[in-house]
Amino acid sequence: MNNLLEQFLSEARDFLQGIGEKLMQLENDPDSTELMVELFRFVHTLKGNSGLFDFPEMTRVLHASEDLMDAVRNGRVNYSQTLADQLLEAMDFVGSLMDEIEVTGKIGSNHLVISTELTKALRALLDTPDAVNVPVAIEVYTEDALTVKGISWSELPIMDLPETIAMGLHRCSIDGETVLWLQYTPEPECFFKGEDPFFLARQIPDVAWRHVILNNSASTLAEMDVFSSQLVFQLLTIAPETELDDLLRYVPDQIHRVKIPALAFVKPSGSSTDQAIDDDVIDSVLALFDNDEIDALIHTINTMLELSSPELWSSSALRWVLHLIDAEPDNKPAQRILLEAFRTQTAPDWSVLTPPIVPQHKTVSAPIHVNTSEIPDTLLRDFNVVINTQKEILSLPATSSGAWSAGRLKAVGATLIGCYRAVQRPHEIEGIEAALNIALTQNSPVPLLGWLETSLANTQELIFKGEPEPVVASLAAQPEVKFGRRTDDARGENAVAASKTLKVDQDKIDRLMNLIGEMVVAKNALPYLANRAETVFGVRELSREIKAQYAVINRVAEEMQDTIMQVRMMPVSFIFQRFPRMVRDISRKLGKEVELVLEGDATEADKNIIEALSDPLIHIVRNSLDHGLEMPEARLAAGKSVTGKLHIRASQESDRVLIEIIDDGKGINPEVIKHKAYEKGLIDEATLERISDQDAVNLVFAAGFSTADVISDLSGRGVGMDVVRSAVEKVNGTVGIESVAGKGTRLFMSLPLSMAVTNVMIIESNKQIFGVPMDLVVETVRVPRVQIRTIKQKQTTVLRGRIVPLLSLNDLLARNEAQLPNEDDEFATLIVRVHGEHVGILVDDFRETVDIILKPMTGILGGLPGYSGAALLGDGSVLMVLNPRELI
Amino acid sequence: MAIEYKKSLAVFSDFVGVEDAEALLEWLGKNPKGKVNFEECTHIHASSLQVLMAVKPPVVAWPKDENLQLWLKVALE
Amino acid sequence: MAKTILLVDDSVTMLMSVKTNLEMAGFKIETAEDGVKALAKLTSGLKPDLIITDINMPNMGGIELIKKARALPGFRFMPILTLTTESQQGKRDEGKAAGATGWLVKPVGGADLLKIIKQVLPGA
Known part of the structure; x- marks a missing residue:
């Protein structure tokens, strides 16, 4: 430290x-x-x-x-x-x-x-x-203020805003977001203060529209003063004002900002034609509107839209009418003005609407008089709980010294005053204060208690009649009440629990884990011993006793192992907790708006699994942020909300943990993937033709595939999803992906809860034994030599009508020996599933399956490919466990 | 070197700093038909940005950096 | 390449705290205990990417250091941040007028510090 x-x-x-x-x-x-x-x-x-x-x-x-x-x-x-x-x-x-x-x-x-x-x-x-004394929020941007500043929002140069973006911003504004027009005019000498106005402008988040102006006064290029800033940056942003204040705090005098009211975005654009819409048509449309026949109006507008070219001003205006009806159904005056604008084919004049245009800021004000009926149930319930607690306190016997402390009385008094104020009964306070004063002089709780009971009797409407809050610790039940420490009452249970929790060094848990592993191995030696007692020494009685003792030890050992597994369990929150910060930082850096939803962070899994999950998950989240979720502009243009949603969910399904990462971004375009895979030689032309979209999307997991159109510094270069897949597979997990172009992507990982005990099959080859994880073994068969065919120099056989490639384990391990067949000239063949395909591995013979504690190999051996690890067997020998995925 | 000047092409990479503006102005003055490539560029100081805006040279490649690309396009297109 | 920051402060605790924070974030840190020493480093070949300086220091204070540094040939455009306390609003403005890019408010720690540095230092 x-x-x-x-x-x-x-x-x-x-x-x-x-x-x-x-x-x-x-x-x-x-x-x-x-x-x-x-x-x-x-x-x-x-x-x-x-x-x-x-x-x-x-x-x-x-x-x-x-x-x-x-x-x-x-x-x-x-x-x-x-x-x-x-x-x-x-x-x-x-x-x-x-x-x-x-x-x-x-x-x-x-x-x-x-x-x-x-x-x-x-x-x-x-x-x-x-x-109540907290200053009331003041509406800063009134129309007046803007006029004083000499700029009205209607004069701002935002005319060329594309219609879809304008509609999106209008909706944002209606939904209560503040859309600001910001103009940043850096002072000419700012470069000499170490400022880079362009860098600052680029950091402004949530920009929906931007513009840069150069005010170059020099007549020739050579005369231009490059170190005197002549730039003006203009933009529209929906970033929170506090964030902007923070970012722009060094240059506040160079910033001009105007809050844009929603209707300012309602501005039809397009080419106008000579033939204006017939007055009759406009009249009939207005009639429908005035008679509130909105469905018929929408129908008519849709028909008109079908009949006219979409580029026309009038078409744009019609689309805006539909948008307005949808977004602001109650703003009839605005809708009417827009419809009227058809007559002149000019921009609607919102100035007549000025007062309602400026969105009303909610102002905080304390209600002067409130009916009890308006007090929410939750408040009423809390009020009752607190009041009852005060009653219990007042009913407590005096302390050992025989006197009630003044502080305790004052505290109760203060609490009661607070409570009555909270339920809008300020006139009761005087009574409480009077009772408190008497109580203090008498040094007795009785006056206060008396006041409280009378008051409660008189105000029946304040009595909460619903269900009480379930967890309320009763003060009376405790022998002695100490004030101030919450841990002593409501949190009492937690406090006890906390004292029962023991912090243990991780190394100790790992050591315990190793010891139980050794114990399991040692225990497995007992059956051997029993066997020897009988066969070698001929003591059958002893053999039976050893077996009986073994059963006991076995049960205890298994239970012990289970318990240690439990200790090793960690919640996924261990990884999840770093995401809010990470997502925030990255999305800020990328200029994207992202809402992160984390679910199931209490889901537990073995420490090793959780640790192994960490890097792939971070990689996936970065990928989603970087390539999945779009920039705010792109989202607006695609008709989505500006804020992208990233959902990370953990859940337990039987003995596996399921992790899903879902975004509502642009998804994966299978066509792009197909062609990229083809270009990189990952698939051949025939595959390119017939591969399904889902299979194409899965290609992102193929080695050497990088999906990024633009490689950024976030996801790194060349490191792709194949790394994620191999990391997940290393702990016996699987990973998959589903995606709908334009809608989003769902990535899911399924991992074992615990990786401590592995079930392996022991096989023999070249006079050695090896283990193969059972979850990869599909079946074991004996293939007669005559049924082995050689196709394109590769050995294969047909198994239940399916061609299965055959590989010899000796070849895979580079042993220059042929596999040994049995007396009937059949080869022992292990059918394993690797990357979704069945492959046969020829070995010399099968043996039993055993539960082992698999230890990853460390040091020089750790670099050996083809092995998952090693384990000790009951007789003390070492079993090397193969990893067919790497081997093949 | 943040800007590499080839025969008729200026290749921008990484961060183009404040003092690169003078050389850029000179090069664009001497090569009125010079083009620019921003592909590997991650930021251009405002001083060079205003030089580019004054000349508006043809752009061979826009930056990979999405945010920079959006800004440069509105400034130079 | 790691960015170099010159930290100037007469309080060793402040130097230590800011230095540790920035070094953890991958910056290369040079320190000086007052304006005179900082200026000596700048004139003898040190070319940091950013200078962070305290205002009140013996021998030469921050404001004077900024003015003198800006007059040196290689430091016209360098970002400079002043280290001020909550109540030194006037000093911040004075610093800006003398050519500072911005200011930091003590105590500066962890996330905030890095955020502000990234705002003024492209590529940090």
Whole structure:
């Protein structure tokens, strides 16, 4: 661990302790500004320090805590028990992350979800009804503001926007996305500040339309001042404004941006003809519209479209009418204006609609008076839960010292005030405060309890009548109540579970795994021993006893093995958790908009499988992002939503894990694949003719095939899906692909849950024994010499009407020996399935099948192709296990 | 070398930096019929971009980089 | 090829923290403890791809360093970022006016730092 991190950890522990102490002190003195300010400073510094390292889970939670404490410090949010609980929980989480960093030097898997939940919970406290003072969002871009700036959106140079893109943007805008027109005019001397305006412009995400202007004042080329920027960049983007603010923060004065209202995109384009549409026709269309006969209107418009050339202005206008009816069915005035525009064949004048054109921003305002009927059920239920808990607290016996602490009473009071405010009953607060004051002077909970019961009796509508939340730990059931630590109540169960969890070094698990492997082998020696006792020494009784003992040991060993397998199981979230970040970074880099959906990340598999899965999966995801999902413009043009969807799903199917990676991108064009495969000599002309589309798509897995039309630095050069396939096959998995051009691609991998025990068949060849994994063996047959034919110098035989190529194992292993037939001149033949085809391997003889613990070969032997690994047999000999896939 | 000047073709590769603009301007001045190839290019500094925009030479190949290609096409076509 | 960054800061902790972060991301890092030392490195052949400099330093501060570096022949167009604290809004503007490309806000760490560097340094 480096010094900086060590320094951070020791300092951070002090802060955590300080935060805990301050919170405890606040319990007894909730109004102390001094404590509040100190608390804020602790959280603030801790957050700042954590920012020095790449611990996003930690920083995110601390950031939310800091914002919350800032709000409390400024009086925007009231301090409450709930708030303290939430903060303590967040600090516990941060503490546990630090424990992990101390041990491993980094933050491991599985924290993303908790960190997100905690952040959400902290943020939620910022939005409680207590926070009514939060400034109301102000609509910045009003029509007025634009006029003041001297530019109106109707004058912006976005005339040449293709119709499909314009329609897409209109729909985005209707769906609530902000479409911004952005003009970036770099200052002339910007190059001398190390700026590259073009590089900056290229980083602006989600660009739907772009334009570059050169304002060159020089009369001849030679006079041009190349180091004085004369460029102007213009574009339309749907990127969030905060993101743009962040990106353009160094040059805010050089940016001009205008929010484009949805209707600005409704602009028919095309060639106009002399013969305008008959007024009669327009009148009849308007009549249909005015009578609200929309179906008939759509029908008429479709007929008109069929009769006229699509390039005409009027056709474009008709398409826009259809689009508008579909996208903004309720915006009748706009539809009418568009229809009216047919008379003049000029762009519709939206200015008459100005007020409704500017999309109304939702403004946050606290309702002044709300009926209880409007309080959502969930809120009502939470209210009841909290109130009941307060009742239980108030009913608790006094502490050992015989007195109720003032802090506890104040905390209950604060909670009650918060609760009644949350259910829009601010007038009750006075009563609570009065009762609290009496309670404090009497040092007794009775006044508060009395107030609460009377109040509840008078406000029956606040009693929640639905099902109670199932998991609510009862406070009364606990012998002693400590405040502040959530771990003591609601999280009690988790806390106990946590204490029962033991962190174990991975090496130890691996060692355990090796030991049980040896144990299985040693145990398998017992039957040999029993056999010898009987046959060699002639002690039958002893032989039987050994066998009985073996049965016991066997059962225990198997159970033990199972248990160790369980320990080795890891959730796929181990790999999944890095995807959100990866997808975000890559899509940003590529300028694509991607929504990632992860499913089933609790699905478990053996550690080796999970580890083996990691690289192929990353490769596939990169491929999807890089080549599958299109740029926002292309998606718009294809009539898809701007945001591409990438779905990664894990599930368990009997004893296998299924991983699917689905995108809704452009899919794979089988024609392109076919021709590429042909060009690269992967398939011959005959195959090119008759290969099915699905088979063609599968060609992406063929060695030496790279699908990328454009090789980018993301997916690498020349490394393709064949690498993915071999990596997956190495752990006995399979991989497949389905794709519909234009719609998307689904890639799926099926892997064994565990690879610890392998069932192999032992075969004999050239006086040696070898293992062959049973899952590859289709059948074993004995082929008479006379039935072996030589076709094109290759040995084959016909098996059940099917030609099966035959290979001799001695040849494959480069042993210059012929295979030995049995007395009837038949060859022992192993039919194996390799890459979907049946192949016969000639061996000398078959033996039994055994369960072995397959160990991959390491060191020099690891480089040997053709072997999956080696295993120890019961008699202590080493069995080399062949890998027919590599062998053939 | 980010720009390689052949007889009547300028081949752009990787990152074309700010100081490449002067030589590019000179070359385009001397070779009014010069063409440009952007295939292996990943970025062009704004200084060279404006030189290209002033001349608009024929483009033999657009960049493989999708984002750069989109921008160059609107600037130079 | 790894990009070289010259880090200028009088606080060893800050140098160490930023240096470690950037080295992990594959950058080659040169350091200097003040403007004078940084300038000496620049005039004796060091040609970094980016300079990150603190503002307040003994001997020669960041603003002066930027002005002097921009006057050197090979450093007219080089991206320069200033290291400022939350409250130094004025210093950021002053830095920009002197020829800085942008600024970083302390504490700078991990993802944010790299994001900003990638924004100003093509090919990083």
